[in-house]
Structures are given as structure tokens and as C-alpha cells.
Amino acid sequence: xxxxxxxxxxxxxxxxxxxxxxGTSIKIGIVDDLGRTxxxxxxxxxxxxxxxxxxxxxxxxxxxxxxxxxxERSEILGVGLGTPGPMDIKRGFILDPTNIPGWRHYPIRDxxxxxxxxPVTYANDANAAAYGEYWVxxxxxxxxxxxxxxxxxxxxxIIIGDLSVEGENSHGSEIGHIAVDYGPDARMCPCGxxxxxxxxxxxxxxxxxxxxxxxxGRASSLQAVLAQEQKLTGLQISQAAxxxxxxxxxxxxxxxxxxARGIVILMHTIDPGAIVLGGAxxxxxxxxxxxxxxxxxxxxxxxxxAFPLLAQxxxxxxxxxxxxxxxxxxxxxxxxxxxxxxx
Amino acid sequence: xxxxxxxxxxxxxxxxxxxxxxGTSIKIGIVDDLGRTxxxxxxxxxxxxxxxxxxxxxxxxxxxxxxxxxxERSEILGVGLGTPGPMDIKRGFILDPTNIPGWRHYPIRDxxxxxxxxPVTYANDANAAAYGEYWVxxxxxxxxxxxxxxxxxxxxxIIIGDLSVEGENSHGSEIGHIAVDYGPDARMCPCGxxxxxxxxxxxxxxxxxxxxxxxxGRASSLQAVLAQEQKLTGLQISQAAxxxxxxxxxxxxxxxxxxARGIVILMHTIDPGAIVLGGAxxxxxxxxxxxxxxxxxxxxxxxxxAFPLLAQxxxxxxxxxxxxxxxxxxxxxxxxxxxxxxx
Numbered sequence: 001x002x003x004x005x006x007x008x009x010x011x012x013x014x015x016x017x018x019x020x021x022x023g024t025s026i027k028i029g030i031v032d033d034l035g036r037t038x039x040x041x042x043x044x045x046x047x048x049x050x051x052x053x054x055x056x057x058x059x060x061x062x063x064x065x066x067x068x069x070x071x072e073r074s075e076i077l078g079v080g081l082g083t084p085g086p087m088d089i090k091r092g093f094i095l096d097p098t099n100i101p102g103w104r105h106y107p108i109r110d111x112x113x114x115x116x117x118x119p120v121t122y123a124n125d126a127n128a129a130a131y132g133e134y135w136v137x138x139x140x141x142x143x144x145x146x147x148x149x150x151x152x153x154x155x156x157x158i159i160i161g162d163l164s165v166e167g168e169n170s171h172g173s174e175i176g177h178i179a180v181d182y183g184p185d186a187r188m189c190p191c192g193x194x195x196x197x198x199x200x201x202x203x204x205x206x207x208x209x210x211x212x213x214x215x216x217g218r219a220s221s222l223q224a225v226l227a228q229e230q231k232l233t234g235l236q237i238s239q240a241a242x243x244x245x246x247x248x249x250x251x252x253x254x255x256x257x258x259x260a261r262g263i264v265i266l267m268h269t270i271d272p273g274a275i276v277l278g279g280a281x282x283x284x285x286x287x288x289x290x291x292x293x294x295x296x297x298x299x300x301x302x303x304x305x306a307f308p309l310l311a312q313x314x315x316x317x318x319x320x321x322x323x324x325x326x327x328x329x330x331x332x333x334x335x336x337x338x339x340x341x342x343x
Numbered sequence: 344x345x346x347x348x349x350x351x352x353x354x355x356x357x358x359x360x361x362x363x364x365x366g367t368s369i370k371i372g373i374v375d376d377l378g379r380t381x382x383x384x385x386x387x388x389x390x391x392x393x394x395x396x397x398x399x400x401x402x403x404x405x406x407x408x409x410x411x412x413x414x415e416r417s418e419i420l421g422v423g424l425g426t427p428g429p430m431d432i433k434r435g436f437i438l439d440p441t442n443i444p445g446w447r448h449y450p451i452r453d454x455x456x457x458x459x460x461x462p463v464t465y466a467n468d469a470n471a472a473a474y475g476e477y478w479v480x481x482x483x484x485x486x487x488x489x490x491x492x493x494x495x496x497x498x499x500x501i502i503i504g505d506l507s508v509e510g511e512n513s514h515g516s517e518i519g520h521i522a523v524d525y526g527p528d529a530r531m532c533p534c535g536x537x538x539x540x541x542x543x544x545x546x547x548x549x550x551x552x553x554x555x556x557x558x559x560g561r562a563s564s565l566q567a568v569l570a571q572e573q574k575l576t577g578l579q580i581s582q583a584a585x586x587x588x589x590x591x592x593x594x595x596x597x598x599x600x601x602x603a604r605g606i607v608i609l610m611h612t613i614d615p616g617a618i619v620l621g622g623a624x625x626x627x628x629x630x631x632x633x634x635x636x637x638x639x640x641x642x643x644x645x646x647x648x649a650f651p652l653l654a655q656x657x658x659x660x661x662x663x664x665x666x667x668x669x670x671x672x673x674x675x676x677x678x679x680x681x682x683x684x685x686x
Contacts, residue, residue, distance in 0.1 A: 086652075142511075143511060144510075144511060158612065160503075160506065160508065161506075163503065163504075163506060165503065165612070165613060165614075166614075167487075167613065167614020167615070168485075168486060168487055168614050168615060168616045168656070169614055169652055169653055169656055170614070171610075171611065171614040171650055171652070171653055172612065172613060172614040173612060174611045174612065174614075174650075175611075175612065177611040177650070178608050178611060178612065179604065179607070179608060179648075180525070181525055182523070182524055182525060182526065182604065183525065183526060191650070193648055261522065261525065264522070265521050265522060265608060265612075266612070267514075268514065268517045268518075268520040268521060269501065269508070269515065269516060269517065269518065269521065269608075269609070269612065269613075270508060270510065270515055270612075271508075271509075271510020271511050271512055271513070271514040271515040271517075272510070272511060273511045305522075305536055307514055307517075307520070307534070309429075309512055309514070310512055310514055313511070313512055
């Protein structure tokens with residue numbers, strides 16, 4: 001998704017820079033005080049290269065975007081930086097992210113602050129995306145939200161007022177690692193523990209669960225796809241479900257059931273105003289028949305198992321900022337860090 | 344437990360009043376700016392009577408305590424009030440607490456504020472107790488904590504900095520209602536849902552689980568107790584375990600296993616500095632052999648199932664304020680509400 005931008009004349013200062021580091025690309029945007037983007041670009045992460053290279057390039061790109069937006073450096077109050085974990089948020093270190101092998105134990109927050117000459121607020125990428133949805137996305141009308149990101153893995157962010165729950169050890173909001181199955185056949189999570197939500201609801205898990213059923217001989221239009229391509233994609237499963245394939249739909253709806261288990265736990269511990277479902281694995285979103293069935297099934301699970309008052313009041317919907325949520329949220333966290341909290 | 348009090352000379356102002364309403368008694372203390380008690384008393388709740396009576400009596404008692412402590416009304420900055428739920432914290436209403444039948448849909452916060460002439464901060468009783476432990480109890484050296492209260496039911500409080508997670512609908516921190524068993528034989532929680540922590544780890548649940556094993560013919564010294572008294576107590580189970588009864592110890596250690604499941608979920612979502620176990624069902628606490636075995640078994644479960652870094656860093660211990668945590672924490676929340684948040 002490319003960001004919708006506003007002009008300098010429409011914008012309301014002060015301004016913030018958001019930087020969203022992912023395994024494949026680094027997204028950077030200049031965001032106004034209302035969370036709207038003035039200028040945006042992205043470039044490949046080249047994660048095998050040195051982190052210092054990325055800091056230099058990021059700094060150059062920020063200067064370029066400022067020129068594009070028609071802003072002076074002095075009009076930028078702060079920079080928000082989101083990266084994947086593991087990380088040490090308090091000390092500002094990225095530790096050893098799986099998909100960015102060249103970046104290890106690097107004081108990324110302070111190096112970026114030195115290069116740009118602005119204070120940098122450092123956050124987990126999933127928490128930053130959650131803050132973006134909270135600030136100007138699906139959660140914008142709610143005082144708190146939990147975002148669950150269904151992608152290659154399952155990530156999340158918990159936002160309560162202006163607080164992003166990052167945890168004492170930078171492991172807050174690790175929603176993919178809530179256990180949703182304690183049975184003897186619970187699926188193994190990539191983290192090594194059984195039964196975690198990520199082992200059921202990530203794209204990887206949905207593909208694995210479908211493939212296992214196919215290998216067990218289950219009739220499905222996907223048998224031919226698997227035979228031909230050796231390997232399924234989430235999109236193929238979603239399309240098969242739309243075309244009426246029973247197995248594909250069953251796997252998707254079972255995914256919703258496990259997701260509802262995690263959501264109910266979050267409702268009983270955080271009691272947020274909204275649950276926002278982000279990430280690529282949205283089955284087309286709520287405008288799409290499969291996405292709508294998925295969302296409805298999640299809500300049915302919540303209705304059945306959450307406190308009735310909460311089930312009645314909670315808003316559950318797909319995210320609305322797409323790939324922009326991360327840098328917008330990072331900018332928003334920089335803004336929240338600059339402003340004195342409201343009493 | 345009766346509060347340890349300090350003198351007016353030792354105390355550091357400003358001062359706060361904490362009121363902790365329970366099913367059997369109302370506890371009231373005057374607390375200084377460091378969380379120390381200057382004067383304390385309690386009286387029966389008489390929950391069948393009108394709430395207005397209780398407000399009048401509470402106000403009289405507060406004035407009496409001020410005289411005892413040698414304080415002027417003007418030295419009190421605010422009052423903290425904790426009550427059981429269900430409640431509407433934002434509107435300041437107690438709704439329909441199970442154990443206080445005379446108190447229903449009553450604007451308790453504003454009525455108390457009018458009667459005392461001070462601002463009243465309203466909180467769930469379990470969250471207030473958690474804040475007490477965070478402020479001056481077991482959690483005092485940690486920037487965040489989760490308290491789990493094991494009593495007749497299982498309650499809890501999540502404190503992150505000065506934020507008590509009360510939720511949008513006053514149902515935050517309902518830790519007893521985290522699911523820890525999704526199996527077909529999961530135990531039913533009093534709330535009507537299967538598999539919740541409360542259905543395994545409350546005193547009621549521990550007694551029920553033991554009694555079921557006895558009724559199934561399991562050999563145990565408790566068979567004689569049950570035959571004679573028809574009904575067990577938590578203390579009898581704890582004493583049987585200490586005396587070497589296998590069944591009693593097994594039930595207690597299995598309780599720890601279920602508790603660890605809930606704690607691991609809280610570690611992966613909140614990542615707090617400490618987990619504090621409160622409530623009457625502490626098996627004698629960590630100075631007692633059974634309490635120590637219980638705590639060790641909780642820690643073993645956490646070591647096995649939480650992220651290793653978090654398992655290594657988390658502090659897990661029993662609460663230290665006993666029955667004083669509620670009013671001290673309520674006073675602390677009143678204090679936090681009066682002070683501008685630190686940036």
C-alpha cells in the first residue's frame with residue numbers, strides 16, 4: 001500500500017518522522033500532528049549489510065522527504081523507529097532479528113538520533129503498528145485497543161491511552177505466544193512451546209494445517225494445487241474457500257476459533273475498547289465474503305466465551321492503515337513521547 | 344492482619360485516605376505520602392443495609408481516624424475507594440456485588456466525595472490491592488506487576504507504572520477468567536465458562552478438586568475429615584499436605600501448574616517486572632514448607648513454558664501487605680490521581 005499524502009498547506013504542525021524497519025523494506029514517512037502523511041518512501045532493508053549503512057541511508061532519505069514535503073528540519077519534533085524484535089527498548093538496542101542478519105546488538109536508537117539530530121522513540125514494530133491503528137486507523141475512536149497482526153507469524157500491540165505495553169524486557173504484547181491449546185496434540189509454535197496462537201493463526205500455520213489435511217487424503221480442490229506446486233500459499237487457500245472448497249473454509253473458520261480464544265483472554269485481562277486484526281492474512285478483509293465469514297466467526301467465538309457485557313460492547317474489525325500503520329504509529333509514539341501526558 | 348502504624352512525627356505529607364470495601368468488613372486507613380499507615384480501623388460491612396448508611400458511617404470513621412492521627416481535614420488530598428465488582432468505574436457506580444446485596448446501582452464514588460468533601464478515586468478492590476503491593480509491598484522495587492489473588496475466587500490487578508489496568512468496562516485484570524484448559528473435561532468456572540483459572544486455583548476449586556478425588560475413593564488422611572465434617576477447608580488440605588498426605592500435596596501442586604499457565608500468558612502479554620500472589624490461599628507463604636513447594640512449582644511451570652529471558656528475569660513471590668493491601672493501594676491510587684504523571 002502506498003500512503004495517501006496531504007499537502008503542506010493542509011498539514012498541521014508539529015511534524016514527526018516515522019521509520020518502520022521490516023525484513024524486506026524500510027518505510028519512512030513524514031507525519032503531521034493529526035497523523036496524516038506529507039511524504040513517504042521505502043527502500044530495501046538489505047539486512048545482510050551493516051546497520052550503519054542503513055542509518056546513513058535512512059538519514060539521507062529523511063532529508064529528501066523533508067525537501068519533498070517543504071519542511072525545515074526545525075519543524076520536526078521527533079523521530080519514531082519501529083523494528084522487529086528481539087530488542088532492548090529501554091537501552092535502544094536491536095538484538096538479533098531473524099530476518100535482518102547484519103543487524104545484531106546495535107544501539108540503533110542512539111545512532112539514528114545522532115545521525116538525524118532529533119530525539120528517537122524506539123518501539124517494537126507490531127506495537128508501532130498498533131499505535132498507528134489506535135491513533136488514526138480502525139481504533140481511532142477507542143481509548144484503548146489490542147491489535148493482532150496475522151502474517152508470517154502472529155504479532156500484536158496493546159495500547160491503553162497513550163501507553164504502548166512494551167513490557168519490562170521488551171516482550172509485552174507478544175500476543176502470538178498466548179496459549180490457546182493445552183491438549184496432548186497441541187501444535188508446536190516456532191518459539192518451541194506447544195499450543196501458542198501463532199501455531200494456529202499465522203499464515204505459516206494455516207498453510208501447514210491445510211497441507212496436513214491434504215496429505216491425510218482429504219478431498220479438496222487444493223489437492224491439485226499442492227500436487228502441481230508442492231507448496232500452498234495463504235491466498236490460494238483463501239481463493240479455494242471463496243470458490244466453495246470445504247476444507248479451505250473449514251481451516252479458515254477453525255483459525256477464527258483459535259483467534260477468538262486469544263481475544264477472549266485479552267478481553268478479560270485488558271478489556272480494551274477495540275480488537276483490530278491486521279497483517280496480510282485477512283482473507284480479503286470485511287468487504288470480501290471469506291474475510292467477512294472469518295470475522296463473523298471470530299465474533300461468534302467471542303460472543304460464546306467472553307463476559308456477555310464485554311462481548312456486547314467490544315468492537316472487532318480489520319485494520320485500516322495496511323502497510324502504513326507501522327511508520328505512522330512510530331511517528332505517533334514519537335509525538336506521544338514529546339507531549340506532556342494529559343492529566 | 345492489623346496495620347503497623349507510624350506516628351504523626353514520622354509521617355510525610357500529603358496524606359490520603361484508603362477505603363477497602365469487602366463482603367464482610369470495610370477497612371479504612373490514613374496513609375502518608377510514602378504509603379505508611381497513621382491510623383486504621385475496620386467495621387462490619389452489613390451489606391444487607393442501605394449503602395447510604397455505610398457512607399455515613401465511613402465518613403464518621405474517617406473523621407475519627409483523622410483525630411487519632413492528629414491530622415486536619417485540610418491535610419488530606421484525596422480518598423481512594425476500592426469495592427468488589429461488578430462496577431462502572433468511569434461513572435463511579437457499584438452495580439450488583441454478590442456479597443453486598445443491599446448495594447445496587449449506587450453512585451458510591453460521588454456520594455462518598457460529597458460526604459467527605461474530598462475527591463474520591465474509585466477502583467476495583469483487587470486492582471487496589473495490586474497497587475498497594477506495587478507501591479509499598481512485594482512489588483515495590485519493580486516498575487510493573489501483576490498480582491493474582493487466590494481466595495474464594497481468583498482476582499487480580501495489572502499495574503504498569505502508575506496505570507492500573509481497569510479496562511473500558513471495568514473488567515480489566517480479571518485474571519481468574521483467563522482460560523487455562525480447553526479440554527472436553529475442563530472444569531466449569533462460577534462465571535459459567537469452562538476452563539478458567541478460577542475453576543482450578545480458587546480455594547473453592549481446590550476444595551472441590553480434593554473432595555472429588557476423595558469421593559472417587561482415593562486414599563488420604565482427608566477421608567476421615569470429610570466423613571466427620573462433610574466439607575473440607577483449604578487450611579485442612581494445606582495441613583494434610585504438610586503432614587505428608589499425597590493427595591493433598593498433589594492437588595496443591597497441580598494448582599500451581601494451572602496457575603503457572605495463567606502467569607505465562609500474563610508474562611507474554613504484559614511482561615511485568617513481578618508476579619505477586621496474594622489472598623488467603625498461600626499455603627502458609629514462602630516461610631512454610633507447603634507454601635514454598637507451591638511457589639517453587641509455580642516457578643518450575645514458568646521456567647518450562649515462558650520465554651527463557653522472561654523466566655530468568657521475572658520475580659514471583661507472595662504478597663507482603665496481607666489484608667492491608669486494599670486500603671493502602673486505594674490511598675495510593677488517590678495519590679496517583681492527584682499527582683501530575685511524571686514524564
